[in-house]
Amino acid sequence: MDMVFQLLFQGIGIGSVYALVALGFVLIFRATNVVNFAQGEFSMVAAFLMVIFSVDLEWPYWISFLLSLGGMAIYGALFNLGVYFPLRHRTYLPVIISTIGASILVSNSTLALYGPQPQVLQPLLDFPGFNIGTVYLDAQYLLIIGLTVVLVAFQYWFFEHTLLGKKLQATSQDKEMASLLGIPVATMIMLTFVYSAMIGGLAGILVAPILFVSIHMGGTIALKAFAATIIGGFGDVAGAIIGGLALGVIETFGAAYVSVPYKDGFAFLVLVAFLVFRPQGIFGERVAEKA
Template identity: 65%
Template sequence: MELLAINFQVLFAGLALGAIYALVALGFVLIIRATNVVNFAQGDFAMLGGFALVAFMGAGVPFWLAIILALLMMAAFGMVFNLGVYYPLRHRNYLPVIISTLGASIFLQNTVLYFFGPQPKPMRRVFQSPGIEIGGVFMDSQYLVILAVTAIAVCFQYFLFEHTMLGKKLQATSQDKDMARLVGIPVAAMIAFTFIYSAVLGGLAGILVSPILFVSIGMGSIIALKAFSATIIGGFGDVKGAIVGGLLLGVVESFGAQYISVPYKDAFAFLLLFIFLLCRPQGIFGEKISEKA
């Protein structure tokens, strides 16, 4: 019974951690589908969200208002990122855009380092209660918040894309930009909205995980690497694959840390990626594409 409780405890922690990867992975997938390029600054959106919350809290803004302002700031930053990093290179092939996002990532990290310094910043939990215990399994309150908010974000995204005209336009843009433009869809506006939405998702992930990992310059890089791995494991460019891949990655990492090695817990995520690249390179939900002779 005790072993079962421990396994449920590890599973719960892994799902919460995987939910963070899933949120960032969703941002990766949305931009991939909209622009056909990978935004390697997506993890830094999480870092910026965390530091934005630190800045607003440091200015004396109440906690809940600080969260709202941080997310609004991330939305504005998403627009700036679109106009400054992607839009000038929109007619070039994917390589200059990818290099541009890498440069933006380095710039963002060094800018934050200049203003906030290298020391990690602590952040308070959403709820002051440590959590609840059910059947010998302690459920940390912050982990519960992460799972609940991620579930709400996923449901909202499903509703947005499947039941609104904006969502239909976004899907049409991701499938065929030229055809979407011909039927009157403002493609540039749809791509800009995708960057805004992805920045908010990344910022939300950073805000949620900051009480657990602390807010630091490097937090975005490790989250981005695992979230990108999750997009590959789930099926490159697949929305539900990003969610499942992120959750799976978090669970594998959590069980690996529990039963094998805590110092090498980050390696288990990349070991899982390596296994998928060997055995199922198209990912869980990806379609196998035959090579032409």
């Protein structure tokens, strides 16, 4: 029974990371109708910013944390201007290729700067974790789960109860109508990129002390997060969260009770099953209609 709880905790922990990255995916998708394949690099870049500020320059952790998030906001804005904005009147295909190109450029630039060796980032909290019975609760995972809950609550409040949130929603639902109503669509999309980069960056900074900082750290997570968004329903915020958590739990239990080497296989088996039997995901609309 202890084993079940241990696996459940671990599954929810890693699932929360998928969920955070999935949130970033969904926000950009809703605003632009395009899947951002450079989403994983948002996490990677933020983790490297943390390494620069807190490890290389030895600045205090909190200052480094805020600077890294600030850096991600700027990065998101530049990403929008360089990767999306020039192609905004084209179909979704050139934009997707553009994001793939950005992903390759960013990860190879980081490789050139930092080399292939993974870097170490200290965790936010000093104490490593504690036991309840024989179940070990890792402090960093607890923090990740806690922050995911807070962020989801914030996001709900922001989109449903603030004017800016409603403008963003209007933009994502119908750009022409929104623009007729006087909403500055380009600015709204810019803000979406900024927020998405920050939330992806936050996921990267949180997970870095566990998975270490390397140029590949974003890739696998982004792939899982992408699967999570499809399971949850593309374009649906709640779906991304549920999808991420479900994926984390399913792959952890699958690994423990069926096969460890095929752990990633379970995640993608679930993805395929959803694509075949319920392409609209748990909550969302049909992918076919969006794409």
